[in-house]
Amino acid sequence: MPSEFDLIERYFNWQQPAKGVAQGVGDDAAILNIPNNQQLVVTTDTLISGVHFPEQTPAHAIGHKSLAVNLSDLAAMGADPAWFTLALTLPEQNPQWLNEFSAGLRSLAEKANIQLVGGDTTKGALSISITAMGLATAQNILLRSTAKDGDLIYVTGTLGDAAAGLAVIQNKLRLNHAEYCIERLNYPQSRHHESSYIRQYATACLDISDGLLADLNHILKASGVGACLDLDSIPLSPALSSLQKEQALQYALNGGDDYELLFTIPADQQQAFEQEVSRRVLVCHAIGKIDESFSGITSSQGRVLVPQGYLHF
Amino acid sequence: MPSEFDLIERYFNWQQPAKGVAQGVGDDAAILNIPNNQQLVVTTDTLISGVHFPEQTPAHAIGHKSLAVNLSDLAAMGADPAWFTLALTLPEQNPQWLNEFSAGLRSLAEKANIQLVGGDTTKGALSISITAMGLATAQNILLRSTAKDGDLIYVTGTLGDAAAGLAVIQNKLRLNHAEYCIERLNYPQSRHHESSYIRQYATACLDISDGLLADLNHILKASGVGACLDLDSIPLSPALSSLQKEQALQYALNGGDDYELLFTIPADQQQAFEQEVSRRVLVCHAIGKIDESFSGITSSQGRVLVPQGYLHF
DSSP: OOOHHHHHHHHHOOOOOOTTEEEOBTBSSEEEOOOTTOEEEEEEEEEEBTTTBOTTOOHHHHHHHHHHHHHHHHHHHTOEEEEEEEEEEESSOOHHHHHHHHHHHHHHHHHHTOEEEEEEEEESSOEEEEEEEEEEOGGGOOOSSOOOTTOEEEEESOSSHHHHHHHHHTTSOOOTTHHHHHHHHHSOOOOHHHHHHHTTTOSEEEEOSSOHHHHHHHHHHHHTOEEEEOGGGSOOOHHHHTSOHHHHHHHHHHOOOOOOEEEEEOGGGHHHHHHHHHHHTOOEEEEEEEETTSSEEEETTSOEEOOOOOOOO | OOOHHHHHHHHHOOOOOOTTEEEOBTBSSEEEOOOTTOEEEEEEEEEEBTTTBOTTOOHHHHHHHHHHHHHHHHHHHTOEEEEEEEEEEESSOOHHHHHHHHHHHHHHHHHHTOEEEEEEEEESSOEEEEEEEEEEOGGGOOOSSOOOTTOEEEEESOSSHHHHHHHHHTTSOOOTTHHHHHHHHHSOOOOHHHHHHHTTTOSEEEEOSSOHHHHHHHHHHHHTOEEEEOGGGSOOOHHHHTSOHHHHHHHHHHOOOOOOEEEEEOGGGHHHHHHHHHHHTOOEEEEEEEETTSSEEEETTSOEEOOOOOOOO
């Protein structure tokens, strides 16, 4: 059977632009050149079969999603994608599966202009761990701890679609446009284009992986503030809008796997930001306001909103 | 049950020197400052329970070994350890196991002066994937592709102990000093101290993880040369020396998990290097010579040596 070396050669050694890479795949480690005026931004995310994606998920989608969730973290930090390493654990060598996985991974890597520089393949239960590295200038970095009283709260895209797609796959939900929601679950799109504008205005940012309320709470706790959400402003896709309002909101508020950006804009920057959004045709919606006079999240209708986000343990 | 965030806070948020870290654990990604005159060296290695360590291995040793195998790659490149990320997949949250794992990891991290800057915890079959980052100046980098005709071949330490330790655990071998060999299997010591001197003289280097012959072949193929080994010069520990010579050589030539450095020194540098070895009390032995007149490996007694190194698939 082919060795690890052959496996990497065969499936993961595609032609790539050698962006700052002095030594890529094939030695004990990769060697990378970091531009003088930039910081290195590093994130790691692991996807486990049956936990982070349904076991029947197509290999192409798994390849895409493994990288997308890491790209989303870079976008949330205001960093531009540069390089990644892949630790791939497989129960068996299945050439068709590896071809499709590799194609899904490569397609997104090329689109996002991020380069595979190293990896490790091991035998075991299917699991994909990617470490992504990005570059950012200090003034563009977005933290979660820097939201301020009076900031407007925004999200990109629409919320809850991926969770609804998972419910459809699990036979817990019937839905018009079910295919759209399953696509949103399997092929999350990291928001790098939006991030490149958002970072010029935002005070704080993160990506929504555990659900809007759970992730908003991370910003609130780190920044020592509270938030008031206008539930009528939460952006919903046509698919979710076809559900009863309260059911759709449940998916939008607590559903994971959206990988949309959640960020805060100072009130005095709102007009300039909205003009940028309009000029660049970015999909962003204001959904509430930061308020330091209380902690936690309430709705503008006075409801206390408690996260029921998904926790792996 | 505690969330991923609590888990990281509780077990992996120990006090560390903030070496070039603008943002550590706790945001979407870590932010790192790279010195202007240095290159970033990045490596990833995954350890799977039952594949890379026996299932009954103590958690403390697993914590140590997960980092050690990555540190060994950095040493093999001539890079100084700087930062690492941890992707930890656990079947359950066992506080005692986590405490011991964390202690083993931390102890080596502090000794090697490498800082944990991010991670991800997921639920599944026990697996540990670490991405280690080091710093190196371009002139100190050691590749595997640059061995030259006439170079002397050296190794650090002794070979075959870890493989003999594994054979003892698997009841395939009885041995004097069995505990020593099991310790070598569970607590590999990466060769950073040696690397800091070796990189001033060596033409090529890698670390021995698959076995001496298999890993020597990686140097030979990458450099387009052959090698002649003096089997009587292969360094053996007292434990392995107590075996029959041929059996001991089997472990030393083909046993994995040694994590010793294998490197080449130009003949005209040998005297200066040997003086350095003697002055620094480094444990290094010359075991053969690079020869471009043939490919593959022979012994000085004329035997053709074919790797039987361990492959995961």
